[in-house]
Amino acid sequence: MDDLRKQMQGIETMWVPGMDHAGIATQVIVEKKLWKEEEKTRHEIGRKEFKKRVWKWKVEKGDVIGKQLRRLGCSLDWERELFTMDKERSKAVKAAFIRLFNEGLIYRSDHLVNWCCVLQSAISDIEVEHLTLDGPTLIGVPGYSKPVEFGLLFLFAYKVCDSDREIVVATTRPETIPGDVAVAVHPKDGRYTQFIGKTVWHPFRNEGIPVIADEFVDPQFGTGAVKITPAHDQLDFEVSKRHLLPTVKVIDETGSMIDGEFQGTPRFQARSIIVDRLAKMGLMRGKESHAMTVPICSRSKDVIELLLKPQWFIKCQDMAAKAVADVKEGRLRIEPKNFEKTWFDWLENIR
Numbered sequence: 001m002d003d004l005r006k007q008m009q010g011i012e013t014m015w016v017p018g019m020d021h022a023g024i025a026t027q028v029i030v031e032k033k034l035w036k037e038e039e040k041t042r043h044e045i046g047r048k049e050f051k052k053r054v055w056k057w058k059v060e061k062g063d064v065i066g067k068q069l070r071r072l073g074c075s076l077d078w079e080r081e082l083f084t085m086d087k088e089r090s091k092a093v094k095a096a097f098i099r100l101f102n103e104g105l106i107y108r109s110d111h112l113v114n115w116c117c118v119l120q121s122a123i124s125d126i127e128v129e130h131l132t133l134d135g136p137t138l139i140g141v142p143g144y145s146k147p148v149e150f151g152l153l154f155l156f157a158y159k160v161c162d163s164d165r166e167i168v169v170a171t172t173r174p175e176t177i178p179g180d181v182a183v184a185v186h187p188k189d190g191r192y193t194q195f196i197g198k199t200v201w202h203p204f205r206n207e208g209i210p211v212i213a214d215e216f217v218d219p220q221f222g223t224g225a226v227k228i229t230p231a232h233d234q235l236d237f238e239v240s241k242r243h244l245l246p247t248v249k250v251i252d253e254t255g256s257m258i259d260g261e262f263q264g265t266p267r268f269q270a271r272s273i274i275v276d277r278l279a280k281m282g283l284m285r286g287k288e289s290h291a292m293t294v295p296i297c298s299r300s301k302d303v304i305e306l307l308l309k310p311q312w313f314i315k316c317q318d319m320a321a322k323a324v325a326d327v328k329e330g331r332l333r334i335e336p337k338n339f340e341k342t343w344f345d346w347l348e349n350i351r
Contacts, residue, residue, distance in 0.1 A: 018082040019062055024119055028299055030054050105315050112237050115307040117255035118142045118300035129296045135289040142302045148268045153290035157283045158183055158200035161208050168285050170222025175271040178204045179250035182228040187213035189224050203281055212243050231308045320347040
């Protein structure tokens with residue numbers, strides 16, 4: 001260890017011991033312990049009691065870590081021991097939050113967040129793993145007794161109102177069809193220019209939704225016509241803002257359908273049910289293999305659901321640009337140097 005090496009060289013050092021609360025990771029471990037020992041969930045014992053269990057676990061494991069460090073001969077200054085959620089640190093966090101808010105760097109807004117239905121929490125982009133699929137693949141999803149099939153593109157028809165024509169749409173997520181608010185096509189796609197500005201009939205909400213033109217649509221993807229579901233897709237959310245479209249939430253925090261005939265149905269069970277209902281309506285036009293990526297929670301291994309929720313955000317773009325420039329221009333050095341790539345990957349692609 002660098003501190004011990006410096007001490008052996010006669011250099012005076014100060015090694016301050018500190019422990020992190022680990023957030024969601026700690027919550028997951030305590031939840032598993034609770035289920036293993038008592039077959040209860042945190043919801044069943046309540047928030048107050050669950051917090052007691054978490055603090056008890058923290059004390060037990062913190063003591064073990066401290067003893068291990070002492071046995072290793074680590075010469076830490078134990079009188080300065082810190083914990084990220086102790087009184088002084090919590091006070092500092094609150095003070096920093098208020099200062100950043102007053103400076104306009106912290107704001108609250110409705111945004112699509114990476115929601116883990118198992119953890120019942122939003123997680124950062126860094127905590128999302130992306131599983132690449134070449135085609136149909138069965139994936140085990142927490143809470144489902146059977147694996148769920150991904151890697152399929154489903155084709156279904158939206159009937160054009162006051163016409164015998166239809167627009168066939170491709171989607172990997174039939175369970176979000178009840179939340180569709182528009183069908184989008186590329187403005188220069190000759191196959192669909194005649195439909196721009198018209199209305200198609202939504203089979204589950206019994207109302208018309210508009211056909212819009214937007215250059216984000218790739219005419220080569222699927223049929224060249226895509227459904228717009230702002231409450232559950234990032235690109236669709238951005239399209240909805242450009243075209244002043246409403247948002248219709250159809251999946252809740254537990255991963256269940258919200259309204260209508262599918263209310264309470266788990267999202268991936270609803271997928272199969274909706275496909276069957278479309279087939280009975282004569283609207284299914286087939287399915288085909290499709291290469292795709294599936295976002296997975298790195299902690300729970302649940303499939304991430306994008307949900308529109310009010311969240312606190314920090315404006316990081318300017319700070320990230322400065323941090324990148326400081327490294328590139330030599331004002332800040334990353335050791336070891338190979339971690340510069342990680343630094344740039346995170347900060348140059350920040351949202």
